[in-house]
Amino acid sequence: MEDVARAAGVSRMTVSRALRSDGSVSDKTRARILKIVKKMNYVPDQSAGSLSTKRSGFVATLVPSLNNLHFAESIQALNESLEIIGLQIILGHTDYSTSREERLIESMLKRRPEVIVLPFDGHTERTVQLLKQVNVPVIEHWEIPPTPIDYTVGFSNKAAALEMTTALIERGYKRIAFVSEAEDAWTRGAARRAGFIEAMEQAGLSAHRMIRYGKPPMSIEDGYQIGSAFKHHFGDADCIFCVSDAPAFGLLSAFKEQGLAVPDDIAIVGFGNFELSRFASPSLSTVEVDPRGIGRATGELIKNLLGRSSDDPPIPRHTAIDFKLTWRESTKNP
Amino acid sequence: MEDVARAAGVSRMTVSRALRSDGSVSDKTRARILKIVKKMNYVPDQSAGSLSTKRSGFVATLVPSLNNLHFAESIQALNESLEIIGLQIILGHTDYSTSREERLIESMLKRRPEVIVLPFDGHTERTVQLLKQVNVPVIEHWEIPPTPIDYTVGFSNKAAALEMTTALIERGYKRIAFVSEAEDAWTRGAARRAGFIEAMEQAGLSAHRMIRYGKPPMSIEDGYQIGSAFKHHFGDADCIFCVSDAPAFGLLSAFKEQGLAVPDDIAIVGFGNFELSRFASPSLSTVEVDPRGIGRATGELIKNLLGRSSDDPPIPRHTAIDFKLTWRESTKNP
């Protein structure tokens, strides 16, 4: 910066001001400075700037896994809305582990993020303690936790599964099986399972057809494995509700091999509405969610949180992102 | 830090040393300090540290898009190998645009990354100039560019497509069509197309069956659209080679609707070996690549680059990550 200042015949401070378009620099001087900056390829050091302004420009963002297009898309949308206001994501994946989450947060806090975005798969006590203490807005996304720390963006996975199950029951399915992960403490998968159980019980139906397999995120392969052994488990089921479209597609594939007809012998529904599901054959009924919507809404929320002055109206704690049931060929019409 | 120091009855410097396990602090003192740090929930400010040590701990990482599981997985693997040496990824996606790439790099350089990882879809002149000037190792991944800037990790997309095409010809296919993006300046898609053309010409076959549609990354929907109109274009083709598994799956879906038999009426091959392809019906022959391998190898390379002392053996410029042809039901056996 010194060099630029010298070349422009001004002080470092003026260069700094010119670079930040902070007003009070004459247009002539600014133009001259910017030209020199470009010519010298000078790039300001933002760590130094942050130290001084106490604004890191970072948004610490955690997702359960990138190995899932939904989370990846939501990050991409978030990134797009943050970059226009000069914020940079620092990304981590929890792998559905609360202790890993704690470690990551601890390490990201060193970067002094201005906002923390994370999923809810349960948190350790220390995580909550750290988050509360740092006095930085915390946004939980992709789920509405029982006791939110601060802000939330997303939908209730339990409610979504409940709605789908109820709709299945209305369509005449009674012996519905539910496929979800074997290892999940309090993930979105577990929430969906809870919604399924509640809907079944409300309808006076038995929710004992529980298939637990693998760990999150469930893959197509997991579904295929389940499908291959399916008749040994709950061969009497008339419908299978999967925690995600991926295993639903795997089931489809296994059933095709076995000559089981979907939806005539058995119906299948998934969760997520991945692109895949529309083009599967039969195409998959599913719960449609809006990953980019979650990312975008999170971005908007962050904009509001950081751009806010003290007399602005309060910001709502929860931003609901809608889901919707999408019916395709893998279920019979009512 | 001051507070911790006071509580422990030592100077700030000793606290700093204790936190970095920098040797010369007595075990007793360190233990005492760490206990106080934990109790006070003190988290050091890494921007300040970076400013002093001139080591940001950042790796600027670009991918074309997160909207593609391969890139997302490769980022995840890279992240896993970097976090154990205390490096943090700052992520961006170019959206296959060289000007966007330039903007992102410029903004990331403000963070003083220690390494820059980016894809090759062409670079603007200024991008190259900036990268060369900053004197930071640059790693291009997922492709071998014609003129690498520094290091590369990946495989030649052209060579991979050439090998697949040659194998298809050996299997008796002669009227092969190639499906790729309409808008691609110099993407991996274009490289694959070049490989296809070269192989066809080597075999004395015509490479005129070119279907260009949509923009990268190609989706299942794109493939479906192409499939729906296929017979109007190159109805005489005996095989379709797609730039990615996604459109290949879409084609499959369209052909199923039309009653076209794969592979008896026409063969289909994809590129990437997404999980989907193994469970499609018929399952898709494809070029298998190793996204996690690319991420991991990039991580290893970075470890070497940063951990290196001047008399270490030189580091190879290119790390080859193998691809392999995988034959499934969507092509006939030779």
Add this chain to the structure above:
DNA sequence: GCACACAATGTTATCGCTAACATCTCAGCG
């Protein structure tokens, strides 16, 4: 012609940490 307001620029101190050098302490030794 002079005080005054405001715009444009400069100066100084500081952000929170660490490198580099300085100091202190005490064991081991002749």
Add this chain to the structure above:
DNA sequence: CGCTGAGATGTTAGCGATAACATTGTGTGC
């Protein structure tokens, strides 16, 4: 018993920017 040197700790001076205040210049109104 004083000297030496290594280990443990302290002190000082930055890292590269910006906040806050200080200064200079310039036109305006009376």
